Amino acid sequence: MIKVIIIEDEKPAARRLQRMLSKLDIETQTMLHSVAEAVEWFKNNEHPDLIFLDIQLSDGISFEIFEHVETDSAIIFTTAYDEYALKAFKLNSVDYLLKPIDEEELQAAVLKFKNTHQSSGNINVSQLKSLLTGSGNVKSYKSRFTAQVGQHLKLVDVKEIACFFSENKATYLHCFSGRNYPVDIALEQLEGELDPLKFYRINRKCIINIDAIQDIVSFTNSRLEVKIEKFDEFQLIVSRERVKDFKAWLNN
Secondary structure, eight states, X not given: OOOEEXXXXXXXXXXXXXXXXXXXXXOEEEEEOSHHHHHHHHHHSOOOSEEEEESEETTEEGGGGGGTOOOOOEEEEEEOOOHHHHHHHHHTTOEEEESSOOHHHHHHHHHHHHHHOXXXXXXXXHHHHIIIIITSOSOOOOOEEEXXXXXXXXXXXXXXXXXXXXXXXXXXXXXXXXXXXXXXXXXXXXXXXXXXXXXXXEETTEEEEGGGEEEEEEXXXXXXXXXXXXXXXXXXXXXXXXXXXXXXXXXX
């Protein structure tokens, strides 16, 4: 039986991956959620055959784990990084799954591991870190936005933002407080500057924060309506072609 562990700082994502592996008759030995926790575990336990490893953990880049411990375990990275970084992983013979993880892609990755049993052996930590950090390839997302309020500029932390929406050819951010502020940026550009685990574009007019969702109800023509507190500009409808991806995003 394959010995598998999951290292992922977002516990819902870790549990979802665990359930997906269970469907493939693979039992997860343990789930770890930080660099420090993983280092301690590796020092005191027999190493697994396969590690599912998130790149960005709550207390650092996951490569830091292997600066403290050596392992021959095979690794499948789970990542939301851009295509350039993914090509870098391929060049270094590191497998990956792009978030949100697709069941068929997971099955294919596990099958590849079973067929080859290739270990990661002697991970070149410095090289992998440089590919992501030294060359500026870690995908960073905006932490705040500037909004024009009369003659003043207001800084709005991204944690305060429930959604972004477009109206009359202008873009606005809507805060949890209920206030709307205009921002000088199009939704198309915003999609690349927001954390995709937190924000999702439900239709051509709106990008929502997962933390702002209060309710989701069925709507006509196989669509969904999302409810956000203090937002009454228009109905927030997930377009039919986005419903499947939206549900996958919710489960990530």
